[in-house]
Amino acid sequence: MREAAQQILGKGMHLHRPAAQPTMRDINPPPPNAAPSTPEQEAAHARAQAPNPATHPAEFAQDMLNRMGIKLDLQANLDRAIDLGSLHHAPASEPLPEGAQFIRGSYSNHAGMRNYKLYIPSSYHGQAMPLLVMLHGCTQNPDDFAAGTQMNQVAEEMGCFVVYPEQPANANHSKCWNWFNAIDQQRGQGEPSIIAGIAQQIIETYPVNERQVYVAGLSAGGAMAVIVGTLYPELFAAVGVHSGLPFASAQDLPSALTAMKRGVNKAAKAGNGSQPIIVFHGDSDTTVNPRNGEQVMAQRLHHHRGARPSVQSGAVPNGYSYTQTTHTTADGTPLGEHWVVHGAGHAWSGGSSSGSYTDAKGPDASREMLRFFRTVS
Known part of the structure; x- marks a missing residue:
């Protein structure tokens, strides 16, 4: 709704007015509070009473809607949208290291189209590098997710491409990846095929x-990372899941809410997904029950x-304690790591407050994920 108002205020709307006519002036102007008596005075009075777009943009937009005969309470709808969390303000872009790039792209197939942003570290000069696919959580976008996880900074240090697919509101009202839809749990179909x-x-x-191609995500993005990794084991060498859910843990929205609240009664077998x-x-996550992490x-x-x-x-200085369980084969080959952050809620561990759903008091999930990925490939 804010974007609609901005379009009305800015370049989104161009009002074509007739050429200005000479203004007739009364040599004996009426008293300050006198009612306008001529058409010219009425027009001048209306202009004086109209909200100033520079100082009162919302009032000006509402006034414009009223003049166009559009019956819409702009402020009420705006407040409702904010309350629902459907409006998200992208964080201010942090300056990139000299030579680094954070560029936009898009991809489309039979299942649809998605935009994305790709981080190219400054150390890239044509040599082969790993690639990490990062799937944001609900209400987030690539800029917000990159700022909160600080994954670009870690990738800059380690020499890695990072791509952030974007889930638009027209695919899910809250910009969640649709991990609970049956079509989005199948190879060659839906969102997994796009990612x-x-x-x-x-x-x-x-x-x-x-x-060295990996996929990771947070919350709905974490659940989708499990799905994509499971369906495309030949493409992704390892998977990272933060506050996510097991593969095929729901078939519709009601079962998704149940799984989020209680965990899955019986997790489905993860197909061919056997990557680390x-x-x-x-x-202390009250959005996605920690039991889901155990089940993943x-x-x-x-x-x-x-x-x-x-x-x-272990423990983070002035932060949370954590328990790290490492699983290996008999010969020591790493299979998985499970980090339980004690006292943490539904937020990216060790993240930055410049993005949403982060908690700096936990261990650095971004750094630990890239470290883990490098050890398994």
């Missing part, structure tokens, strides 16, 4: 190291019954 297609497009455009996985979840790990380890767990604890 995989974006990764493939980057691979075809840049010299990506195809053995790293999972972060706050044990159990689902993936189903393919590796001989996995050996190793548990260690």
